[in-house]
Amino acid sequence: MINSESFAGLGSTIASLMFLWAVCRQYFPYQLENYFSKYYTKFITLIYPYIEISFPEYSGQRLKRSEAYTAIESYLSNTTSERARRLKAEMGHDSDKLILSMAENEEITDEFCGVKLWWFSRKTSSDRQTISFYPTDNDKRSYRLTFHRRHRVLINESYLPLVIQQGKAIAVQKRKRKLYTNSSSFDYTEYRKLVWSHVPFEHPATFETLAIDPQMKDEIMQDLVKFSKSKEYYAKIGKPWKRGYLLYGPPGTGKSTMIAAMANLLDYDVYDLELTAVKDNSALRKLLLNTTSKSIIVVEDIDCSLDLSGKRKTGGDQQEGNKEEEEKNKAAMGGPPPGKEESKVTLSGLLNCIDGLWSACGGEKVIVFTTNHIEKLDPALIRRGRMDKHIELGFCKYEGFKVLAKNYLGVESHPLFGSIHELLKEKKISPADVAENLMPKNESEDQADLCLQTLVKALKECKSENEKDEEEKVEEEEQNLKTNEEMLENDGIVVDNEGKENKED
Numbered sequence: 001m002i003n004s005e006s007f008a009g010l011g012s013t014i015a016s017l018m019f020l021w022a023v024c025r026q027y028f029p030y031q032l033e034n035y036f037s038k039y040y041t042k043f044i045t046l047i048y049p050y051i052e053i054s055f056p057e058y059s060g061q062r063l064k065r066s067e068a069y070t071a072i073e074s075y076l077s078n079t080t081s082e083r084a085r086r087l088k089a090e091m092g093h094d095s096d097k098l099i100l101s102m103a104e105n106e107e108i109t110d111e112f113c114g115v116k117l118w119w120f121s122r123k124t125s126s127d128r129q130t131i132s133f134y135p136t137d138n139d140k141r142s143y144r145l146t147f148h149r150r151h152r153v154l155i156n157e158s159y160l161p162l163v164i165q166q167g168k169a170i171a172v173q174k175r176k177r178k179l180y181t182n183s184s185s186f187d188y189t190e191y192r193k194l195v196w197s198h199v200p201f202e203h204p205a206t207f208e209t210l211a212i213d214p215q216m217k218d219e220i221m222q223d224l225v226k227f228s229k230s231k232e233y234y235a236k237i238g239k240p241w242k243r244g245y246l247l248y249g250p251p252g253t254g255k256s257t258m259i260a261a262m263a264n265l266l267d268y269d270v271y272d273l274e275l276t277a278v279k280d281n282s283a284l285r286k287l288l289l290n291t292t293s294k295s296i297i298v299v300e301d302i303d304c305s306l307d308l309s310g311k312r313k314t315g316g317d318q319q320e321g322n323k324e325e326e327e328k329n330k331a332a333m334g335g336p337p338p339g340k341e342e343s344k345v346t347l348s349g350l351l352n353c354i355d356g357l358w359s360a361c362g363g364e365k366v367i368v369f370t371t372n373h374i375e376k377l378d379p380a381l382i383r384r385g386r387m388d389k390h391i392e393l394g395f396c397k398y399e400g401f402k403v404l405a406k407n408y409l410g411v412e413s414h415p416l417f418g419s420i421h422e423l424l425k426e427k428k429i430s431p432a433d434v435a436e437n438l439m440p441k442n443e444s445e446d447q448a449d450l451c452l453q454t455l456v457k458a459l460k461e462c463k464s465e466n467e468k469d470e471e472e473k474v475e476e477e478e479q480n481l482k483t484n485e486e487m488l489e490n491d492g493i494v495v496d497n498e499g500k501e502n503k504e505d
């Protein structure tokens with residue numbers, strides 16, 4: 001066992017020997033010097049059987065903090081608060097929590113498989129202080145690991161990989177989660193920057209507050225948790241560690257809310273990918289390569305962002321006038337000037353990013369597409385393997401209502417529950433609409449009564465499933481008719497009042 005005193009003793013012995021060697025070597029013939037040099041090194045290793053590994057904070061590229069140093073720092077921060085005598089407290093680089101770590105020039109011991117090791121936190125300051133942007137120029141920090149040389153294999157092959165792995169996991173747990181977006185990443189040279197901007201992710205939704213079928217809820221949660229723990233399984237079957245979810249259903253049924261709940265369950269970051277703001281396939285690839293592990297990549301309303309013939313849509317079904325207006329607004333916000341060529345992400349480009357060779361880069365990822373119109377999606381885009389789970393979020397059912405009533409009013413039973421149950425059997429109402437009715441309007445005490453009565457009234461006015469189906473059928477027929485007429489008009493065919501087609505000259 002060694003301690004600081006024996007280190008100091010050894011240090012001064014070695015220093016004396018080195019001094020002696022430096023004096024003597026001047027008088028030695030050249031051939032003898034080599035000979036002595038060899039035995040000098042052997043002698044030193046004999047009396048000092050310890051190996052030291054240094055992990056500097058910055059190495060290579062000056063501005064990039066060493067990953068190993070960061071991981072060791074997190075690893076040690078977990079153990080040092082109990083063992084070190086002098087600690088320093090800092091807000092983490094990427095965290096809103098206070099991080100305790102070893103103070104400079106402090107040493108702690110660690111133990112692995114019965115082997116004792118020493119970690120020393122070192123800071124050297126240059127005598128000549130220079131004005132510099134680089135943190136490395138004046139202060140140099142590093143960690144030094146010391147262990148007996150007979151444990152070299154154990155430390156190199158088992159201990160150090162474990163320290164790095166645990167350190168990274170601790171850093172992920174302590175980090176502040178982020179919501180990234182690419183939608184405002186324009187610059188003024190027509191070339192869109194390939195960067196994500198981000199804000200802290202603070203959405204409070206959880207699966208507990210989600211108003212969906214309880215069985216489906218359990219299934220999804222189990223699926224997600226299983227995925228997040230399946231690193232070895234994915235490696236074994238030779239598949240990239242990723243899972244695709246397609247969430248579909250009418251507006252206001254909780255697709256976005258479910259994404260937030262997924263992120264909160266898994267403790268992942270969210271990348272909200274705005275396809276309409278991506279220049280082309282290569283820009284898309286670079287954006288996706290710049291996403292981190294443990295993240296959910298979301299493309300909302302995929303049917304509105306991508307033309308399934310392979311070209312991007314620029315504005316859905318808008319009128320030309322609206323399109324111009326939107327272009328002007330975009331340009332005013334830093335987007336491309338009106339009339340400039342829009343970007344071209346294609347369906348095949350997107351598919352390539354989801355499950356091509358690129359998709360395996362960067363660790364575990366969940367990919368989520370949402371749509372209100374599943375029937376409009378190309379089967380290639382949503383086939384199993386790409387979108388592994390298709391989840392339909394539908395209109396509010398009684399089970400969902402009970403969750404909302406508990407969330408919004410804090411009630412689990414009420415005399416009006418019975419009639420609401422009956423009404424929900426035949427009426428089509430989205431959870432968003434139910435939630436809106438259940439939102440207390442003021443601070444008075446009988447809010448539950450009032451809100452539930454409002455909901456009953458709203459439900460009575462609501463269309464029943466049959467009426468809604470009938471309405472949707474009529475709307476669809478009208479839309480088909482309109483499209484046919486437009487196509488015929490484009491071909492120069494006029495349809496007269498009796499429905500007969502006449503070719504125009």
Ligand SMILES: Nc1ncnc2c1ncn2[C@@H]1O[C@H](COP(=O)(O)OP(=O)(O)OP(=O)(O)O)[C@@H](O)[C@H]1O
Binds near residue numbers: 210255256257372431
């Ligand atoms: N299943 C649900 N459980 C709990 N709250 C819900 C649910 N569905 C909707 N809500 C509430 O309604 C609001 C709108 O829901 P959300 O944005 O998730 O719907 P969406 O399906 O993504 O809608 P859109 O298709 O229009 O984007 C949310 O703020 C949430 O409070």
